[in-house]
Amino acid sequence: MSAATRDLELFVREALLRGQPRPAIETALVEAGWPPEQVRDALEAYAPVEFPVPVPRPRPYLSAREAFLYLLLFASLYVWAYHLGDLLFDLLNRALPDPADPAWQRMRADQSMRMSVASLVIAFPLFLFVARLLSRELARNPAKRQSVVRRWLTYMTLFLAAGVLVGDMIALVYHLLGGELTLRFGLKVLVVAAIAGGVFGFYLTDLRREEREA
Template sequence: MKPADQLATFVQDGFRAGHSAQDLRAALAAAGWSEPEIDNALAGWADHGLRLPVPRPRPSVSAAEAATYALLFFALLSVTWNVVALAFWLVEIWVPEADGSTGYGTARSMRWSIAVLVVILPLFLWLQARTDRDARANPGQLRSPTRKKFGAITVFLAALVLVADSIAVVFAFLNGDMTLQFLIKAAIVALVAGLVIAWFRSFLAEG
C-alpha cells in the first residue's frame, strides 16, 4: 500500500472511531509523518460530528479531459502564431521599411496563415466554449489539475513572450535599429501575449 493510501485509511478509520483531527494530527506527527503529508491526508476528509468521515472533493483527471486540453493548447499555439505572423505581413505591406526589405510578406505564406486560421480558430473557440460550459455545469472541474496545469503553462509562456518582447525593444533601441515597423510588430506581440494572459489566468483560480 502506498504511503498516501496508508494515511487516507488511517484518517478515515480515525474519524470513524470518533477521534478529532487534532488527535489524528498529533498521532501522525508522533509517528514521524511530515506536516505536508499530514495536511494532505486530513484535507481529504471532514468530521462534522457524525462519527463518520465525510470525503471532501478532490481533483481528478480523465483521459478525455487531458486530450481536450492538449488539443486546446495546440489550437491556441496555432492561432496565436498565425495571427501574429499575418499581422507582421500586413504591417510590412502597410508600413514598409525605407530599404524595402521584408522578412515575412509572401502571398503564399499569407494564404497559409489564413487557411490555418479558417480551420483552427473555430476549433479553438469551440474547445474553449466546451471547457467553460463543462466547468459551469460541474464546478468540480475547476479543481482539475489538468485545467490548472494548462492555465499555468499558457500564462507562463505568454509571460516569457512579454519579457522577450521587452528585451527585443530595449536591444533595438540601444542598437539604433528602432523603426516604426519594428515598434508596431513589438506592440502586436505584446497585445497578443497580454490577451492570452488575461484570457487564461482564470484557469489558475481555486475551484
C-alpha cells in the same frame, strides 16, 4: 505516496473521525513541524459535510476524453494566437515598408497572409467551440476542474506566454539601447505583448478564481 504523507493522511482522517475541529488539527500538525501547505492539502482531501465518518473529496483524475478535448483546446489556442500575430506582422510590413527588406520577403507576404487567414478561420472557431463545450461540463460538474491534464496544460500555457513576454521585452530593450527602435518594430512588440499578455492574463485570472472558490 510516501510513508510520511500516508501517516499525515491517516492522522487527519482519524482526527476528523474523532470529531476534532479542523483549525485544531491544523495547529497541532503545524506545531509538530508539518508544512502548512501540506497540512491544508491533507485537510482539503475531506469535504466539510456533516456525516459520521470523514467524506473524501474527489481526487484529481485523468480521463482520455478530457485529455483529448484539452489538448485540442490548447493546440487550437497556440495555432490561432501564432497566426494572428503573423498576420498582424504582415499587415504592418505592408503598411510600413522597409526598403531594406529583401525582395523574397515581400513576395511571400501574400502567401503568408493567406495561410494566417486560413488558420484563423479554422483554429479560432474550433477553440471557441471546445472552450464552450468544456465550460458547460465544468458548470455541470465542478469537480472536473481538478483534472490533471487541464492543470498541467494551463500552467504550461502560462509558462509559454510568460516566456514570450520576457523575450518580447528583451528584444525591445535591446533595440532601444542600440538606437534601432523603429515605429514598425515598436508596433510588432505591442502586438506580441497584447497576444501573449492576453493569454497569460486570462488563464492566470481563471486559476485565481478557482483558488478563491476553493
